[in-house]
Amino acid sequence: MSNTANTIGDVKKSENIHTLPPDHRFVEPQKAVKSITDMTIWEKSEAYMEYTGFVATLNESIKGKPLTVDCKVSDNVKKIINMLDKIDRIIDEFPPVEQPQRFGNAAFREWFENVKTNSTQLLQEALQPELHLAIPEIKVYLQESFGNATRIDYGTGHEMAFVMFLCCLYKIGFLQLEDNVATVLIIFNKYLNIARRLQKTYRMEPAGSHGVWSLDDYQFIPFIWGSSQLIDQPKIYPPAKFLDDEIVDKYANEYMFLSCIKYIKEVKKGPFAEHSNQLWSISAVGSWMKINQGLIKMYKKEVLAKFPVIQHVLFGSLLPIRRFPIID
Known part of the structure; x- marks a missing residue:
């Protein structure tokens, strides 16, 4: 995938950015796994290694810790929670409409469009100004986190988008190592509760739940x-x-x-x-x-080896499809 056509901007030097070089160029994420044969490219990509490593790192950080554990909650963690609270409250503005079919309430589409329209502002309010150049890239992952507006469904691919969003927040230096426990037990748990509320409020269909790639209908x-x-x-x-x-x-x-x-x-x-x-x-x-x-x-x-899930994954500069470098 060429990065030149969709370049968004350069990173300025900042104390908050520890992982990106000063000349980093953000790009608008795009789909790259177009066929089953592309799955081998995905499984050898930087995005795959970054994502699986991120899941494993957070998995290790919360070992033996209940949701009620006393953990460090940084100002940046609080900002993301505040943003998710706003997204949660938007559900109140779009109650389910009366309709003949049982599943997939059409009011979800209005809710989704509202969140999509306001996602840039929500992230601008949460992130420091020097990180705003990253918003056009990372907002796409946030938007994809809550389900599909056309099908009014939700599944492990949408959940994956939110974890990728969190991973991007680390890659731009907004979240730090000290935030690992709070990222899972506070931020992700808050997201999980929003996802469940959406599922119940709008009677969302499970995305591909009748296949074999999920433990339950929605989450993994x-x-x-x-x-x-x-x-x-x-x-x-x-x-x-x-x-x-x-x-x-x-x-x-x-x-x-x-x-x-x-x-x-x-x-x-x-x-x-x-x-x-x-x-x-x-x-x-x-x-x-x-x-x-x-x-x-x-x-x-x-999940990660299933084309029906990975065909929807988006790749940018932070989670690139390029091959993971093998160091001798």
Whole structure:
């Protein structure tokens, strides 16, 4: 992909930017995986290595930590939370409309358009002025995080867009190493709650849930990071305890994995083993460490290696499709 046609601007030297050279050129992200044969390019790309490394780094940082843990919350983390609060409140302005079909309420399209229109301003309010040149590149990931306005659906690709958005905030130096715990337990958890609210409010369809690439209808990452939270936590051990309604209700506000199970039980009826067979199978694994490692492998195989998901991924200067450099 050529970077010349869609160049947005140069980076100015700033104390806030630690990872980018002064002559860095932001570009408007574009799709690059156009066919199944392009999947090998993706799996050897800088974007793939950056993304999987980012997921693994944050996974390690929250090991054994509940959502209620006392962690550092920087001013920049607070700014992103404030931005997400504004996005959350916009839902109130677009209540569901009466319509004949059961799924995909058309009011979502109005909500989505409002967020898209205001995304530049929302990011300008959150980011320091010297980082505003990055906004045309990173806002695209934010916009893609909440679902598809045409199909009114949501899935692991939209969740991935938000994690890429977070990764970009680190790459431009807005978020730092010290923010790792808060990024997962506060920012991502807030995003997860917004995604669930959108799903329920507008009765969003699961994006590709009837394929084989997802643990549940909508999410995957909170099961990875959520299982890391549960490593060496005696309250929910052995892991089979996550099937117990009493345990789920008691600890859903402390552990993302259990909040996911609670949400599934709210939106799905019938035996858990039938509607969530893969999760039910996981309950037989003997340790949360093994579950966590297994979920990371599964995510790479069932999400990151699936063309129907990756064909929608956008690549720019921060998460480029170019080959990851191999250093001898």
